[in-house]
Amino acid sequence: YSAVFSFVLLAIWQYICHQWEWKHFPKQTAVLFAAGEEAARIQKKLAKTYGLEQALQSVCDSCQQAIWKQLIDANYYVFIGAELPIADKEKILRYARSTKKQIFFVPTLYELACKNTGFLLVDDIPMQRVTRMLLTAEQRVLKRILDIAVAVTALIILSPVILITAVMIKLDSKGPVLYSQERVGLYGKTFFVHKFRSMKQDAEAKCGPVLAAEGDPRITKFGRFMRATRLDELPQLFNVLKGEMSIVGPRPERPFFVKQFIVQKPEYDYRHNVKPGITGLAQIAGKYNTSAYDKLIYDLLYIQDVSVKTDLMIMMQTFKVLLTKSSTEGVQGK
Template structure:
């Protein structure tokens, strides 16, 4: 059913979600009323239930919980937990501002807990079903030797995807790939392949009904957002400038100021607690300032909570943080993992040299190094750097610079208020998902930096 009727599967999953939310709310009301010796207000329950169901329904769709194929089990549970927390916050806000929908806090807290337990069990069953029903895919990886091995390592590590690499073909000219394609379900084309080669393979996959994944290069990225134009009667594509329009910049700045001002005031208690913890844990200043490259490659001072010992780079020079980095303090390790160290950058947003959402600001040393390795890196400065961004939401701390740059340039193409709001909401997942905040591996980091420096 899951493979043949995906629409029906999603409908059944959604109906089950709504039933669990409704029953859980009723159970929570019954429990609270039983222990508080008051009459059950069924009218309030019936009035509030459609609101709660609408909120949960939207969150389930937004968090991608109606599609469990090729997801980790922990990833599904984490997305569900985040959706329930968001639901609780929204319901609390509605209860505060609209008294006619005022659920008691005890009912709302208990309902959220029961709903999460019920939905977690429900989603675990569906995830198990998906894994059982999911048909493994035979894969052909096509491209350079280095990129093929990198893809192979990712696919072998993430076994839940059930993608089995059957063929690795670095040689396009031999023509052997035609026979391979007929024997696989999925073809992955690397970014380094020539455009005419990709075009021929795409055509061949289309007529043979084979699925294709393409690792984009910069040319394809630029062409993904184009306007149709013409020269006389000749159709042409006109790629757009990589950057937001004046209207988008104004709306984005308004959103930045509003959120940064509210967040700064609301987070003052946390700022105070973190400041005390840093002061007690290690000698040195509470805040850490560092020069970073901003919009149009203008440098500015970024504000962060100090997470390392004083003069951490005195002996090493500029280096990225690594796994189990000895320079990181005990408090610093916690606030880095939770991204609390980034919160003082709200001041940068209010000043105007940063945005809430945008490419992460880097130091000039690394910017110059990466521009020589990746010339398109210069386009990152077409927008203000951000506290969070698409590369942080969809990538990891140790994602390759090339992949991060692709995410950043995709964001710049889609830069608008709606995209910013979506990334802000998804940032919650990054804060609690350990893989996103892990440092780069020491040996791989040294090797990557060495490879770049050797080309400078």
């Protein structure tokens, strides 16, 4: 009871403080340093973010524009895109920090690799050790123990839900209750993931592998409900018990799409340094239609910060995501 009341009172206190700050402090403005499609994408996301809807005042595509310093001076927030040349990023970062601005940037693989670096002294030359993005033996053991404990507990508690879901699928459409699909797992090895069937039988027989789209006609009526509530993922608990998956980790993708993603972004292959998961940081922080690159950033951030505490936090946050309709939106235009 004490824990529940503490969470409730803390939430109320945060809300009161936020509302007071929002009303009495001046609204802060922002400048975005990005170009082309990336600039348009970031602008769209900022417009949908609470507290930043009206903040963006200026967009600058490089430091070649003579007014870039004036734009930083005139705004409090400075946003930097990933595709900006590193020389421009350094100039912006240096000047924005000297004028005490709040800086945000979209990270690249290079910048992610510099996170959690170790220090090494080579004679009198200071060096930083870049993380290998691999789990230690201790992390693997603790993660496996947590996976088994959660999977067994979930299967016992959710067994009535699993049974009812299976019956509803049979009543809703023709075809098997479950379907298995090849996915890429740990170290690039393939395995078959198990899910409740949410699409019509032989949905990809004619069109081939296609990412799910918003309003996809291949999805059954009950399938839409399962996808919205993530009930279709429950059979993956058996994949967890078999050791092919983890409760938390990057979502496993089909080999067809993995090959495409690796060609576009070679660092995509780093996702396979850990077991794929039923849920993950990309699922609680992003949406179903979040771009593959943005999901990759979330997955790499998770790999660098794997712990029992992190996994438990993501599991709890997953329940919140289940109640958010936008988190299950399909891929636009696919």
